[in-house]
Structures are given as structure tokens and as C-alpha cells.
Amino acid sequence: MANETKKPAPCLRREVDEQGIATLTLDCPGPVNTLSDALNAEMDRLISEIEADPKVRAIVLVSGKKDSFLAGADLEMLSRVKTAAEGAALSRGGKALLARIERSSRPWVAAVHGACLGGGCEVILACRYRIATDEKPTQIGLPEIQLGLLPGAGGTQRLPRRIGIQAALDIILAGKSVNARKALSLGLVDELVPAAILASVARRRAAELAAGTLQAGEGGRPKLRAVRKPNALARLALEETPVGRRVLFREAEKQLLRKTRGNYPAPRKALAAIRTGYEKGIEAGYEAESQGFGELTVSPEAKQLVGIFFAQQALKKDPGVDDPAVRPLPVGRVAMLGGGLMGGGIAYVTIQNAGLSIRLKDKDDSGVGRGLAYVRGILDEQVQKKRRTRAQADATFSRLTGTTGYDGMKGVDLFIEAVFEDLELKRRVVREVEAFCKESAIFASNTSSLPIARIAEASRRPEQVVGMHYFSPVHKMPLLEVIRQAKTSDATVATAVAVGKKQGKTVIVVRDGVGFYTSRTLAPYMGEAGFLLEEGASVEAIDQALVQFGFPVGPLQLLDEVGIDLAGHVAKIMLEAYGARMTPPPGFDRLAKEGRAGRKNKKGFYLYDGKKKKQVDETVYDGMPGGRKRKPMDPEAIAERLALQMANEAALCLQEGILRSPRDGDIGAVFGLGFPPFRGGPFRWMDAAGVAQIVRKLEGWQAKLGARFAPAPLLVDMAKQGKRFHGA
Numbered sequence: 114m115a116n117e118t119k120k121p122a123p124c125l126r127r128e129v130d131e132q133g134i135a136t137l138t139l140d141c142p143g144p145v146n147t148l149s150d151a152l153n154a155e156m157d158r159l160i161s162e163i164e165a166d167p168k169v170r171a172i173v174l175v176s177g178k179k180d181s182f183l184a185g186a187d188l189e190m191l192s193r194v195k196t197a198a199e200g201a202a203l204s205r206g207g208k209a210l211l212a213r214i215e216r217s218s219r220p221w222v223a224a225v226h227g228a229c230l231g232g233g234c235e236v237i238l239a240c241r242y243r244i245a246t247d248e249k250p251t252q253i254g255l256p257e258i259q260l261g262l263l264p265g266a267g268g269t270q271r272l273p274r275r276i277g278i279q280a281a282l283d284i285i286l287a288g289k290s291v292n293a294r295k296a297l298s299l300g301l302v303d304e305l306v307p308a309a310i311l312a313s314v315a316r317r318r319a320a321e322l323a324a325g326t327l328q329a330g331e332g333g334r335p336k337l338r339a340v341r342k343p344n345a346l347a348r349l350a351l352e353e354t355p356v357g358r359r360v361l362f363r364e365a366e367k368q369l370l371r372k373t374r375g376n377y378p379a380p381r382k383a384l385a386a387i388r389t390g391y392e393k394g395i396e397a398g399y400e401a402e403s404q405g406f407g408e409l410t411v412s413p414e415a416k417q418l419v420g421i422f423f424a425q426q427a428l429k430k431d432p433g434v435d436d437p438a439v440r441p442l443p444v445g446r447v448a449m450l451g452g453g454l455m456g457g458g459i460a461y462v463t464i465q466n467a468g469l470s471i472r473l474k475d476k477d478d479s480g481v482g483r484g485l486a487y488v489r490g491i492l493d494e495q496v497q498k499k500r501r502t503r504a505q506a507d508a509t510f511s512r513l514t515g516t517t518g519y520d521g522m523k524g525v526d527l528f529i530e531a532v533f534e535d536l537e538l539k540r541r542v543v544r545e546v547e548a549f550c551k552e553s554a555i556f557a558s559n560t561s562s563l564p565i566a567r568i569a570e571a572s573r574r575p576e577q578v579v580g581m582h583y584f585s586p587v588h589k590m591p592l593l594e595v596i597r598q599a600k601t602s603d604a605t606v607a608t609a610v611a612v613g614k615k616q617g618k619t620v621i622v623v624r625d626g627v628g629f630y631t632s633r634t635l636a637p638y639m640g641e642a643g644f645l646l647e648e649g650a651s652v653e654a655i656d657q658a659l660v661q662f663g664f665p666v667g668p669l670q671l672l673d674e675v676g677i678d679l680a681g682h683v684a685k686i687m688l689e690a691y692g693a694r695m696t697p698p699p700g701f702d703r704l705a706k707e708g709r710a711g712r713k714n715k716k717g718f719y720l721y722d723g724k725k726k727k728q729v730d731e732t733v734y735d736g737m738p739g740g741r742k743r744k745p746m747d748p749e750a751i752a753e754r755l756a757l758q759m760a761n762e763a764a765l766c767l768q769e770g771i772l773r774s775p776r777d778g779d780i781g782a783v784f785g786l787g788f789p790p791f792r793g794g795p796f797r798w799m800d801a802a803g804v805a806q807i808v809r810k811l812e813g814w815q816a817k818l819g820a821r822f823a824p825a826p827l828l829v830d831m832a833k834q835g836k837r838f839h840g841a
């Protein structure tokens with residue numbers, strides 16, 4: 114097709130066919146395309162050339178990468194921003210470039226396959242027409258909020274004008290991305306095609322737009338699509354009138370405050386920019402967006418969230434072992450032993466995300482049936498939510514088979530057990546499996562509290578025994594904690610890590626020990642809540658203090674969910690392993706003895722009588738000092754005590770080599786325990802306060818409340834030397 118080919122440029126290639134359709138291929142050095150200073154400059158130059166070229170009638174923008182269109186701004190570039198003014202200028206520069214695309218006399222068509230995120234999504238919004246492939250890698254969205262930023266290249270203005278305010282708020286304020294089908298139904302793209310014909314259809318549409326035979330997508334929402342929706346009229350009334358919009362924005366602000374408790378400035382600034390655009394005109398909206406973007410690029414919240422993002426990226430590349438020569442073993446077949454809550458969830462992520470087949474064993478038919486039904490339930494829900502088609506769900510489900518025996522498991526490469534939490538049972542399962550499995554098979558346990566070494570004692574091949582600790586509900590919780598005991602081989606660890614990543618998990622590797630990392634740091638955190646109750650604090654005061662600090666739920670509500678009885682059981686194990694520091698508060702045991710197990714028996718800190726509003730069960734105070742008469746306590750002091758307990762224990766884990774790095778400790782706490790992401794995890798939180806300050810606080814509480822606040826020796830040393838966990 115090319116009758117004119119330019120010399121390949123670092124990020125963009127240009128070809129113009131005989132019809133005058135220019136194809137710009139994004140192909141930056143590196144695995145994905147990102148918006149960088151270099152790409153911006155090159156794009157700017159190419160636009161000028163195109164505008165000056167009378168032969169060019171229309172432009173098609175495609176990607177030269179396999180499964181990625183344009184993954185957003187180069188975060189390294191953003192990390193170099195030193196002032197808000199610099200950040201705002203960067204945003205204005207990006208906008209100026211996209212304005213050139215939007216206002217070009219030649220129509221631009223975006224042909225999207227793969228990730229089209231952040232700045233990528235903003236680029237396609239500036240194009241006249243958007244085609245995407247209806248394939249799994251295609252994801253379109255604006256994830257900036259998750260990094261503490263906002264879409265700074267016009268996304269806060271163009272998206273609501275294209276898909277409607279409410280729909281745009283859903284995406285922008287949550288930092289969401291959508292798949293191709295959803296993007297089509299929202300009007301975010303105009304057409305879906307298979308990947309094989311993406312470029313050719315895009316060129317045809319470009320030619321039609323240039324010829325004036327295709328009018329679609331000329332700014333604004335495709336109106337037909339909007340009217341088809343049942344609530345479209347109500348929506349239009351709300352969105353298309355100033356009064357309606359005021360109501361909508363006010364409601365959105367309220368909801369946001371409820372959700373973020375004022376801890377996250379990014380969604381607030383994004384919402385303000387959108388609102389400004391509607392109340393004062395789009396140019397004012399663009400400027401509010403740039404200002405907000407500038408301020409956010411240098412905010413502490415963005416710094417921590419971007420830090421977490423980099424840590425996640427680093428973990429994706431981390432094989433979980435230090436020896437770079439170690440390779441994971443190939444895993445083609447997996448067996449799930451135990452099809453309860455956890456087994457069902459693990460089976461689901463294995464067939465859906467990893468695309469592997471799995472055989473699920475439970476002890477009887479009803480157990481197998483329950484496990485299969487659990488997986489089916491998740492798939493059905495996704496069909497209902499239009500995340501996948503019925504045929505796709507059926508194809509996924511066909512990779513799962515059930516059994517009550519070990520039949521059909523001879524060729525299995527990886528066994529994952531999630532039977533009851535009972536050491537003898539787990540050991541028996543190891544022996545049963547080793548009686549028939551192939552020599553190379555790996556045995557992984559999902560135990561939440563038993564040391565993996567104790568399970569491995571039953572094995573003839575302890576080097577192939579490892580912990581794979583998932584979190585409930587498995588299909589939603591992002592973390593997997595892989596646990597290596599003294600004898601676990603590097604190859605086994607690397608294999609568990611590789612499988613976990615395929616299952617879509619963020620994986621940290623920790624050393625064996627009671628409670629591993631996550632349960633161990635959670636224990637003194639929960640315990641502190643119990644001590645506060647004994648001192649007279651109310652359940653609400655404790656939970657609200659931690660929610661305000663940024664945890665998704667308070668510790669006592671979490672205890673109701675986990676089970677007060679189970680937590681009491683784990684607390685005893687912790688005490689045995691770690692001594693006086695882990696002495697549980699006296700109250701928890703008493704509550705468990707009273708038969709308070711939490712939500713599961715509808716008897717816990719809160720009432721479970723079907724009423725919507727969460728209400729504390731006042732009788733929970735009856736055996737406590739002070740009874741139902743509770744004392745007011747400073748919420749900041751409450752949050753500080755609990756957070757310090759968690760962070761101090763995390764430091765001990767690092768000191769003892771349970772953790773491989775502070776990075777893993779931060780990721781484990783944020784993704785496994787709900788530690789507030791904007792605080793970056795316990796180690797980043799301590800860095801932000803200064804380790805010396807943390808030590809002073811711990812010593813202050815130690816003087817008042819006793820040895821459980823004794824600072825970890827590592828912290829004391831670091832404080833003396835003025836060291837940090839991250840960075841110099």
C-alpha cells in the first residue's frame with residue numbers, strides 16, 4: 114500500500130497509501146507505548162508535516178505493539194516533576210497536542226487493540242472516530258486516580274461530553290478501565306472489529322470520514338445509543354440542564370467524601386475540574402484540570418501511590434528468588450484439594466485468569482458440588498454484568514472438573530490444598546498425594562496459620578512443599594503470599610510465584626514462621642483494638658478512627674468478619690510463638706467463650722438483625738471494665754496505636770528475614786490487609802514520618818502502656834543512623 118515511506122522514527126512510523134490515508138504506527142522503544150516528552154515532540158512534528166501535506170486526507174493511529182495501544186503517561190517523566198507549576202505546564206502541553214488532533218482539518222481515526230489507558234484514552238478521545246478490537250487485551254480507561262493524579266490531557270472534559278457525566282464519573286473517579294464491549298455500549302468507542310481487520314477497517318472509515326460519507330462520532334455522545342437505554346430520559350434531564358447537573362455534582366461530591374473521607378485529593382480535584390467545565394465552559398474546565406494535575410503531581414498521596422505502582426511493576430518482574438538462573442517449572446495441570454470457600458476461589462482464578470485446567474477434589478459429592486457451584490456462581494455473575502459472554506463463561510467452566518478421589522491426577526504438576534485448617538489432615542493429604550503423583554509435582558498449602566515446615570515434615574520431598582496463602586474472597590483480593598520453609602527449593606518457589614502471577618495475583622515471597630507476614634502483623638494490630646476496648650473506648654470510636662486513617666473497614670468489624678473465635682485461636686498461637694509482646698487482650702477470649710463468633714453466628718461487635726444501618730451490639734460491653742459506659746478517646750491516638758503495632762511488627766519481620774524487602778512488606782499490607790494505599794504501606798508510612806519519630810512515638814506509648822510497644826531493634830538502629838527504608 115505504501116507509496117511513500119518515511120525513515121523509521123524512534124516512536125512513530127508514518128505510511129501514506131494511494132488514497133491519501135496516513136497510518137501512524139505507535140512503536141516506542143520498550144515493551145509498551147507511553148506518552149513521554151520524546152513521543153509528544155515527535156507527534157507534534159508529524160502533525161505539522163501531515164497538515165502541510167496536501168496528499169494526506171485522513172489519519173489512522175495504530176499501535177505496533179502486540180497487545181498494547183498506549184499505556185498512559187511515562188511515570189518516570191511524571192516523577193521528575195518538582196513543582197505544581199511544572200506539572201501544570203506538562204498538562205497544558207499534552208492538551209495543546211491533542212487539540213491539534215481534535216481540530217485538525219483531516220479526520221483522525223484511532224484503531225485500538227490492547228491497553229489504552231490514561232493518556233492513551235485521552236488521545237483517542239481527541240480523535241474523530243474510534244475502532245477497537247473485541248478482544249481480551251483491549252482495555253480502555255482512565256486509571257490516573259489510582260495513582261493520586263487526574264487525567265491531565267483533557268480527559269476530564271472530553272469523556273463526560275462523549276459518554277455522559279454519570280458514566281464518565283464512574284470511570285474517572287474510580288480510575289476504572291472497561292473492556293471493548295462495555296466501551297462500545299458506553300459510546301467510548303464507535304465500532305468493534307476482530308484484530309485481523311482492525312487496520313483495514315480503520316483506513317476505510319478514515320476514507321469515508323474524509324469523503325464525508327460517514328458522520329458518526331463528530332463530538333458529543335452518539336445520541337441514538339443514549340436513547341436506547343431505559344433510564345436515558347431521566348439521565349438526560351439530570352445531565353442536560355444546569356439545575357440537574359448541580360444536583361448530580363452535589364450528590365457525587367457527597368458520595369466521594371463518604372468514600373474517601375477526604376484522604377484522597379485526586380478524585381476531588383477531578384470532580385471539580387469536570388464541574389468547572391460545565392459551569393464555566395470547557396476552556397475553564399481544561400485550565401482547572403491542568404491546575405489540579407500540577408498540584409497532584411507533587412502531592413504526598415500521589416508519591417505514595419506511584420511508589421506502590423512501581424513496586425507492583427517490580428514485583429511482576431521478580432521471580433521470587435534471588436538466583437537469576439532459576440526458572441519456574443512448567444505447570445500445565447493443577448489439582449485443587451478442598452473445594453470450600455478458598456478452594457472454589459483458587460479454582461476460579463486458575464481456570465479464568467491462568468487459563469489452566471484444574472481438577473477439584475473434595476471429600477464427598479456435596480463438597481464437590483459446592484465447589485463447582487461456587488465457581489459457576491462467579492462466572493454467572495460476570496455474564497450478568499456483561500463482563501463476558503455465556504459462551505466464554507462455559508468455555509472457562511469446562512476447564513474445571515470435580516472428583517471425590519484422586520483419579521485423573523497422576524499427571525498433575527501442582528497440587529494446592531485448602532482443606533480444613535488441621536495439621537494432621539493436611540499432613541495426611543500430603544502423604545496421600547505423594548503415594549501416586551509424579552516425582553516433580555509441587556505441593557502447595559493455603560494454610561492461614563500452620564507453619565509450612567510442619568506440613569512439609571510429612572513429605573518425602575520437602576523441597577517441593579511451599580505455602581500459597583490466598584486471601585478471601587480469592588477472586589477479588591489481589592495478594593498472594595508465597596511462603597518458603599527452610600527446605601523449599603528455589604525452583605518450587607519460582608513455580609508458585611509464576612502460577613500466582615498467571616492467576617492475576619500480586620505475589621510476595623516470605624519466609625516461613627508463625628503467621629507468615631500478613632497474619633503476624635495483623636495480630637498485634639487487632640490486639641490493640643482489644644486493649645482499647647478494655648480501656649473504655651467504644652466499638653464505633655475504634656472502627657471509625659481506623660476507617661478515617663484509611664483502612665477499608667475498622668478492626669472490630671474485620672474481627673466480626675474473620676470470626677472472633679478464629680482470631681482468638683490464632684492469638685494463642687501467636688503468643689506461644691512470639692511471647693509476651695503478643696499477649697492478647699483479655700476481652701477477646703471472654704467474648705469467644707460467650708459464644709460470640711462474629712457475623713457467621715450473628716453475634717459479634719455489631720448487630721446482624723437484617724437492619725441496613727450498622728449498629729453496635731451494646732451487650733458486647735457487659736463483661737468489660739466500665740460496662741456500657743464508654744469513654745471518649747482521641748481518634749488520632751487510637752489510629753496511631755494500631756498503625757504503630759502493625760508497622761513495628763512489620764519491621765521485626767524485615768529484621769528477621771521473614772520479608773525479603775520493605776517493598777514486599779508495603780505491598781503485602783496494602784493488598785492483603787487494607788493498609789491505606791495513600792500512605793504507601795507501613796514502611797513508606799514510617800519513612801514519611803521519619804523512623805526516628807516513629808521510634809519516639811513507640812517509646813512514648815511503651816512508657817504509658819508497656820512492653821508491647823517496645824520498638825523493633827532495627828528501627829532503633831535506623832533512627833540512630835538517620836536511615837530510611839526506601840530511597841537514600
Ligand SMILES: NC(=O)c1ccc[n+]([C@@H]2O[C@H](COP(=O)([O-])OP(=O)(O)OC[C@H]3O[C@@H](n4cnc5c(N)ncnc54)[C@H](O)[C@@H]3O)[C@@H](O)[C@H]2O)c1
Nearest residue numbers: 451452453454455474475476480531532533534560561585
Ligand atoms: N477463609 C479464609 O478467609 C481463609 C484465608 C486464607 C487461608 N484459609 C485457609 O484455607 C483452608 C480452607 O479454608 P476455607 O475457608 O476454604 O474452609 P472451608 O471449610 O470452606 O473448606 C474446606 C473444604 O475442604 C474439604 N475437605 C476436608 N477434608 C478434605 C479432604 N481430605 N480432601 C478434600 N477436601 C477436603 C471440605 O469438605 C471443605 O469443602 C484452611 O486451611 C484455611 O485456614 C482460609
